[in-house]
Amino acid sequence: MVLFLVAIATLPAGAQTPQNNNNSQGGNIVYGVIGGATTPADAMGKILRVVHNNCGERPQVGKVFKMRGTNLDEAFFTVVNHSKGNKPMAGMVFAIASGPNRIEAAMISDDALRFNSTANPMLTKLFNQWHPGGAGQPSGPATGGGSAPPAPLHQVVAPDSSASVSIPNGWSFKGNGGTMIANGPHSEVVGLNYTRLAANPMAQRYGSPAGNNGKIVYPSNVDPVRAFPDLFRLFWRANGGNPDLRVAQAQQVSAPSGQRCVHATGHAVLGGQGGAEQDMPEFEALLCTTAPGPMGNYFVALSMSLIPPNLANQERATVGAILSSFQVNQAVVSREANAMAAPAIAQIHAIGQAAMQRAQADSEAHEQQNRTWEAQQDSQDRRGQAVNNYLLDQTVLQDNDMDGHGTVGHGTVWNSTAEALVKADPNRYEIVDTPYFWKGVDY
Numbered sequence: 001m002v003l004f005l006v007a008i009a010t011l012p013a014g015a016q017t018p019q020n021n022n023n024s025q026g027g028n029i030v031y032g033v034i035g036g037a038t039t040p041a042d043a044m045g046k047i048l049r050v051v052h053n054n055c056g057e058r059p060q061v062g063k064v065f066k067m068r069g070t071n072l073d074e075a076f077f078t079v080v081n082h083s084k085g086n087k088p089m090a091g092m093v094f095a096i097a098s099g100p101n102r103i104e105a106a107m108i109s110d111d112a113l114r115f116n117s118t119a120n121p122m123l124t125k126l127f128n129q130w131h132p133g134g135a136g137q138p139s140g141p142a143t144g145g146g147s148a149p150p151a152p153l154h155q156v157v158a159p160d161s162s163a164s165v166s167i168p169n170g171w172s173f174k175g176n177g178g179t180m181i182a183n184g185p186h187s188e189v190v191g192l193n194y195t196r197l198a199a200n201p202m203a204q205r206y207g208s209p210a211g212n213n214g215k216i217v218y219p220s221n222v223d224p225v226r227a228f229p230d231l232f233r234l235f236w237r238a239n240g241g242n243p244d245l246r247v248a249q250a251q252q253v254s255a256p257s258g259q260r261c262v263h264a265t266g267h268a269v270l271g272g273q274g275g276a277e278q279d280m281p282e283f284e285a286l287l288c289t290t291a292p293g294p295m296g297n298y299f300v301a302l303s304m305s306l307i308p309p310n311l312a313n314q315e316r317a318t319v320g321a322i323l324s325s326f327q328v329n330q331a332v333v334s335r336e337a338n339a340m341a342a343p344a345i346a347q348i349h350a351i352g353q354a355a356m357q358r359a360q361a362d363s364e365a366h367e368q369q370n371r372t373w374e375a376q377q378d379s380q381d382r383r384g385q386a387v388n389n390y391l392l393d394q395t396v397l398q399d400n401d402m403d404g405h406g407t408v409g410h411g412t413v414w415n416s417t418a419e420a421l422v423k424a425d426p427n428r429y430e431i432v433d434t435p436y437f438w439k440g441v442d443y
Helices: 040-055 112-129 201-206 224-238 309-325 330-391 415-424
Strands: 019-022 028-033 073-081 087-099 102-111 154-157 163-167 172-176 179-183 189-199 244-253 259-269 282-290 297-307 394-399 409-414 429-431
Touching: 028 112, 040 073, 040 087, 040 102, 073 309, 087 112, 102 112, 163 172, 163 179, 163 189, 163 309, 189 224, 189 309, 224 244, 224 259, 224 282, 224 297, 282 309, 297 309, 330 394, 394 415, 409 415, 415 429
Parallel strands: none
Antiparallel strands: 019 028, 028 102, 073 087, 087 102, 154 163, 172 179, 179 189, 189 297, 244 259, 259 282, 282 297, 394 409, 394 429
């Protein structure tokens, strides 16, 4: 992958020449100006597309973070290089806007089995040589003044294969459902892809406030940077915490389509007051919100780290590398979500089927009640007409051959007329009893 950047870098007058270095301790380093890129995200995308083309598959990319103390975007990636005998590769990409219409980027990469041991030497060499836009870069890969470089990392995978992250030796981890947490030996904590359902306040008009239990209730259309402190606090309050948050820096960063993401740093205590800021754990966070649905609900996702203050300089770069290395296997997450939802969906279907059966039974009972009532009304109308005929000396008479072709008809005539017609032609005329009256004709 040593020539990847050369293929997409252009060299305007005075631009820094792209460099491709075979590191003596292993791995490849590339950096320079990315032609045609207008944003750091665009530059990183161009680099990763070349990786895709050269390796024959799409790289798996972790979350994009700002490198502490700089404006550099960074992301961790892995890929299988099919052109080199299906060899697993790992690497990191960096990008920064170094001037008007000028985006510079860099990449380090190596065999995945060696990357943990070669990443730090490559980062040190990169930042000793690469000074995008002429601005001074730190002498090593870590930033923030006196920070140590990241420790060697090794990849671990959640038991359900839904996510992976790279951590140092001596760290432990747990995870499932696309969420992971890594714990260091000195109370360092990195939480990855925590999610919580949120609701716009106006959505409460569609249901009782009790329906928002466990949700974050906060407008979805506010400026994400301004909203970060509120959303962070509400997120942990929904988990039973009461955080003391001191934000030093927050800025909106590139995000997947339909999301808005904020990268923030500072100090925080998740439960209770933290006291003096310098005594509080140092935090770094990426908080993302999705677009709201038709009923105003949306999701808030949070990845963050907490480092004890006495270890901040030593662990800052390591924790940043851990955050950058996180990857989600969306296919597994989707499969698990569908499996979890299946019993609820089946229950909903069963409830719906039972409700439909009850509705059908109620409808049939109602129809039977109507038929019974209508039969009673009809019988009453017939009897009433019979009484009325009796009082008027009238009789309902049936003519079995009205037009000489066997057409049957009914008519109400005087009693004497009816008797005379029946006596004269009993085959054609007959007296109609009350049960056989025709509705709409005889009554």
